[in-house]
Amino acid sequence: PPPLPHLHPPSSIHTTRRGMRGRGSLRLLPSTPQTRGLSWPVRSRRWLYAQARNSEKKEEDDGGRYDLVVIGGGSAGIAASREAAKFGKRVAVLDYVEPSPQGTTWGLGGTCVNVGCIPKKLMHYSGAFGASLNREKAGVLGWELSSSENTGDATPMTSVEWLRLVENVQLHIRSLNFGYRSALMKEGVEFINAKGSLQSKGVVTAAFPDGSTQVLRADNTLIAVGGRPRSLDIPGHEHCVTSDDIFSLPYSPGRTLVVGGSYVALECAGFLTQMRFPTTVMARSIFLRGFDQEMASEIIRYMKMAGTEFTEPSVPTRIEKTEEGLKVTFKSSAGKESCEVFDTVLAAIGRTPCTHGLQLENTGVAVDGKSGKIIVDEFDKTSVPTIYALGDVALGRPELTPAAITGGRSLVRNLFGSNNSPCDYDKIATTVFTPIEYSCVGLSEEDALRTYGDEYIEVFHAFFTPLEWALFGTAGVSMADEERGYVKCICSASENNRVLGLHIVGPHAGEIMQGFAVAFKMGMTYSDLIDTVGIHPTTAEEAVSLEITKRSGVDPRRTGC
Numbered sequence: 001p002p003p004l005p006h007l008h009p010p011s012s013i014h015t016t017r018r019g020m021r022g023r024g025s026l027r028l029l030p031s032t033p034q035t036r037g038l039s040w041p042v043r044s045r046r047w048l049y050a051q052a053r054n055s056e057k058k059e060e061d062d063g064g065r066y067d068l069v070v071i072g073g074g075s076a077g078i079a080a081s082r083e084a085a086k087f088g089k090r091v092a093v094l095d096y097v098e099p100s101p102q103g104t105t106w107g108l109g110g111t112c113v114n115v116g117c118i119p120k121k122l123m124h125y126s127g128a129f130g131a132s133l134n135r136e137k138a139g140v141l142g143w144e145l146s147s148s149e150n151t152g153d154a155t156p157m158t159s160v161e162w163l164r165l166v167e168n169v170q171l172h173i174r175s176l177n178f179g180y181r182s183a184l185m186k187e188g189v190e191f192i193n194a195k196g197s198l199q200s201k202g203v204v205t206a207a208f209p210d211g212s213t214q215v216l217r218a219d220n221t222l223i224a225v226g227g228r229p230r231s232l233d234i235p236g237h238e239h240c241v242t243s244d245d246i247f248s249l250p251y252s253p254g255r256t257l258v259v260g261g262s263y264v265a266l267e268c269a270g271f272l273t274q275m276r277f278p279t280t281v282m283a284r285s286i287f288l289r290g291f292d293q294e295m296a297s298e299i300i301r302y303m304k305m306a307g308t309e310f311t312e313p314s315v316p317t318r319i320e321k322t323e324e325g326l327k328v329t330f331k332s333s334a335g336k337e338s339c340e341v342f343d344t345v346l347a348a349i350g351r352t353p354c355t356h357g358l359q360l361e362n363t364g365v366a367v368d369g370k371s372g373k374i375i376v377d378e379f380d381k382t383s384v385p386t387i388y389a390l391g392d393v394a395l396g397r398p399e400l401t402p403a404a405i406t407g408g409r410s411l412v413r414n415l416f417g418s419n420n421s422p423c424d425y426d427k428i429a430t431t432v433f434t435p436i437e438y439s440c441v442g443l444s445e446e447d448a449l450r451t452y453g454d455e456y457i458e459v460f461h462a463f464f465t466p467l468e469w470a471l472f473g474t475a476g477v478s479m480a481d482e483e484r485g486y487v488k489c490i491c492s493a494s495e496n497n498r499v500l501g502l503h504i505v506g507p508h509a510g511e512i513m514q515g516f517a518v519a520f521k522m523g524m525t526y527s528d529l530i531d532t533v534g535i536h537p538t539t540a541e542e543a544v545s546l547e548i549t550k551r552s553g554v555d556p557r558r559t560g561c
Contacts, residue, residue, distance in 0.1 A: 066090045067416070069204045069218035071196035071358070074110020075401045076391035077224035078180060080408030085187040087416040092216055093189055094196035094206050100244040101231065107177030108191070111226050111392075112401040118176065119169050119247035120267055124433045126165055127274030131306070131435065140471045160275040162252040170248055197359040201384055220386050220415060223358065223365075223374060224408070227351040227392040227399075232259065236319030239326055240347040243268065253277050254343030257328055259316055261287040263432045265348035266299065270435040273308045280309040280342075282316065282330060288432065292444035298486050298505045302436040305483070314338075319345060353393045363387060368395045378422040380411050398428055429517035431510030436485075439513035441520045442501030448490045458497060460526065460546035461488040464558040466507050467537045487542045489526065497526035504543065512540045537561060 068084045070077040073095025084091045099105045106114035138145050184191045194206035194214070204221060206214040229242035241249065243264050254277060258269040261283030272279045281303075288296040304310060313333040320327045322341070329339040353373045360367060366375045366383035373395040380388050388411055391397065391404035403425055410423035429441035448457050469483045485506030491497040502516055519528065526546075534541030548556045 064090075065217045066092050066190075066219065068092075068220045068222060068412070069196070069216050070094065070222045070224060071204065072110070072222075072224035072226060072354075072391075072393075073108045073180070073191070074224060074226045074391060074404070075112050076110075076226075076404035076408040077222065078109070078184070078408075079405040080222055080224065080390065080412050081189045082183065082187055083409045083412040084416060085189050087412070089416055091189045092192055092218075093184065094192045094194055094204070096193060096195040096207075096209075098195075098228075100228075100242065101238060102241055102245045104245045104248055106248075107174065108180045109173075109177055113176050113180075114173055115244050115247055117401055119173060120243075120264075120271075121433060122169050122172065123165070123247065123271045123275075124267065126160065127271030127435065130160055130276065131274040137472055159277075162275075163250070166248055166250070195357065197357060198363045198365070198387075199359070201363050202386060218386075220388065222408075222411070223382075223387065223389040223393060224391050224404070225354040225358070225393050227353045229347065230350045230352050232316060232319075232347050232349065234317055234319065236321070236326075237347070239319050239321055240345045242347050246346055249344075252343075253346075255325070255341075256280070256344045256346060257282060257316075257326075257340070257342040258346045258348060259283075260348035260350070261285070261289065262348050262350060263288060263291075263434075265346075266303065266434050267432065268346055268348060269308050270303060270306075270433075273303070273306055274435055278309075279307075280311060280340075282311045282314050284315050284333075285313055290444075291432070291438075292440065292488070292501070292503050293446060294488070295438050295440070295444075295486065295503050295505050299432070299434050299436060299438055302483070302505075303434060306435050316345075351392065351399070355393060365389075371395060379414060380407060380423070396425075398425055398430075400428060400430055403428055427517070427521045429513045429520075431513065433510070436483075436505055437507065437509035438503070438505045439509035440501065440503040441513060441517045442499065443490060444501060444503075445488070445490055448500050452492060452494075452500070456492065456494050457500065458491045458493045458526075459488060459550040460491070460548065461486070461550060462542060462546055462548060462556045462558050464506075464539075464542050466539050468507060485539060485542070487546065489529065489543065489546050491526045499524045499526060499529070502543065504539075506539045506542075508539065512543070515540075516543060 067089035068081065068091045070081045070091065070093045073093050077093055077095070081091045081093045095108055097105045112118060133145070135145050181191060192206050192214070194208045197205050197207065198221070199205045199215065202218055202221070204216045204218055206216060229244055231237050232240055246268060253272060256272050256277055256279045258265050258279060258281045265281060265283070266287065269279050269281045286293065287300055300310065311330070314330045316328050316330045318329040325341045325343050326345050327339055327341050328345060329337065331337050353371070355367060355372055355374065363384050365387055367373065368375055374382055374389040374393055376382055376389050376394045380390055380394065382389055390407045390411060392399045397403065397407065407423045407425070410419070413419040427442060429439065431437060431439040443451065445459060464485050464487065465482070466485050472483060485504070487506070488503045489499060490501040492500050499520060502520060504512055529544050529546065532544045534544045542558070548554045
């Protein structure tokens, strides 16, 4: 028999001690017919075994009780669960990846690690490296690349070895997956590779791939399931890939059509072009909706110069698989219908929150009817107490990994620590990793105009040539056709020129902006910028050297060093 558990006798069994001196004895007074008439050792053991069986059955029925159950093992979910473990809380993380329509799946870590920021940035690096292998530019810098017939180390590549790149990227991602699982185990967080749903308030069901289920009872539940790419709603959409697939694509993309005007679309089109895959971008209307449109136009100008093709505003209407490839029929905004053949069609038209299958209706969690996202308050709490939502699935939250991580930690500190303040999701910097990087913090010029009005804002700006590009200029070529950077600072004229937004297009813009984001969060003014001595010669110093306003009409092109 199993070892006896340490249990207290039931209240129906009383103990008495006979005599005040000498040897005492315990007398059990059984209250059930099953134990009446049996000797003390038999009675006690039967009762204890029965209690043990009942205890085991109870644990099987409810899966145990947790201080926090997290549905979703992405940036927000992992950050929150690890933070809760530091408070000594019992935590479980449920994570299961539904295969994409192309069958792609991945491990623990969410979108960023597996099919987002990390593989995207690695391929951005690869593309930039390939673009640097340019015989003409190398000559300007004093290098002579070996001819393609030779086999020296300096031999310029004609194309990227796609499968080798994918293999190395995936090896790195798997190391991160392993690191997350190891960290959860080390910190005492229970990881459950199953799909979570809400059975009721405080009760979470874990559904395993084999059809079995487990029930977990939670004092607090966090929904952090993120989102997935939207599919094209046209005949033949099943032939498309998305950002879920491109970073592990088991074949060379070849001639690629990227559908969409989002940052994901432009980033992917950018690195594919730099890898020397003929790439075309097709969008319905504007690019980088929600970002500063002047900066977006600079990105498109640069990408066109780098070799990316852009159709006139159009939408695909049909995709057919033929012997030549994927025949895409599309219609322009003017109504003109055309068709072209591509090897790969990448759809990057937005993302949908993964709320389907969560059974939110069982708890009454409120969902936004338009976006499908979960409605939360400033403390990330849903309409149901003890149920919270973070990251891309939550309405009004930045779809950014650092914001999700910070939000996860903040939520847990409010729940289990002494904090009582919401996470500050305002004034967050971000970067678009196109071939020429774009980074920003604060308001776009369009948003500043809508919020403050033209007479109450001042815009300082400058075009500049990064020093690393200075030798590549061509005499007689207008600056509009050259490689150039652009920096813009938007200020509130009525508030001592407090900086409302800072924008940079240029090399390493993301690395530059992080430091300015700290100052921006602290209430940086234009005077703070120009009173700062720059680091020379760098691209970053352009931001602390701004003098020309748009209102003045003076040519903003920077001259000199």
